Amino acid sequence: MPSRRTDPLTLEVVELIGSVVARYHEEYEDAAASHQLTGAQARVLNLLSLEPMPMRRIAQQLKCEPSNITGIVDRLESRGLVERRPDPADRRVKLAAPTQEGLQTADRLRESLDFAREPLAGLSTAERTVLRDLLKRMLG
Template identity: 40%
Template sequence: MTSVPQDTKTKAVVAAEAWRAIFDFIIATAPERNRAIGESGLTPNDARALSSLSQKPGRTMGSLAEEWKCDASTATWIVDRLEAKGLAERRPHPTDRRVKLVGLTALGVRMKAKQMERVYVTPRALLELDLADLVTLRDAVAKLPVPGQAVAIADVQARQRRSKTGV
């Protein structure tokens, strides 16, 4: 095992190199993911919106625009696209009749599940790594926080089991 100096400059340099490698890999494999998304008649933005709506159902346009880092008219346009495909719907707010809440339809829930199967297919290049490298990569990346997304208890428990078993 190689010892890694813990000074801040070295850590920052190694972190930058790791990030560049991860980023380049994600960019290089994007066409595969986008092709899988496109086969369902969706754009990458549609898929991101489905994912967002599946995590937190019943959202206002304002909260969607804030999360999606866009103005309200763009959020409305995206929701209109999903609605036209039967994937999302606007529902009345239970206490404020001026507000509509956006959620997935049953078809939207099924489409999201289908997208998960297609988009989370392991890129072939990852399978070229040996098992020890894959375990190290998985464990290191699993420690990174995902902004705006809560870690499910089952995921935490699975990580704890893996760390005890060594895989």
């Protein structure tokens, strides 16, 4: 019996996941570019569209250094998509929040991400349920 790490089935699944990852990234970058945004800018804008938050927390969510967020938010702010607000509770903190236009852009970004439709459209409800449960266990 081949080891679970190197058996053909596991390798095939790993390869397929790699393909899904590549396709997901491609589509995400394309969707961002269609709104004149980089991938990082789109991720930050999407994050803030769910909930305004301190600069530091954006860095934690994106798993990068806080100093990088300064520039990304600078560029979003200079385009009028995001603004910095003071935090009444702590004057050291700056809360980044999307503007009206930023929220609209975030919505359109989500819509143009047809990774939600295209690849899953061919699966029935039952199949998507199975896929959901398998992915949940993979990530568990």
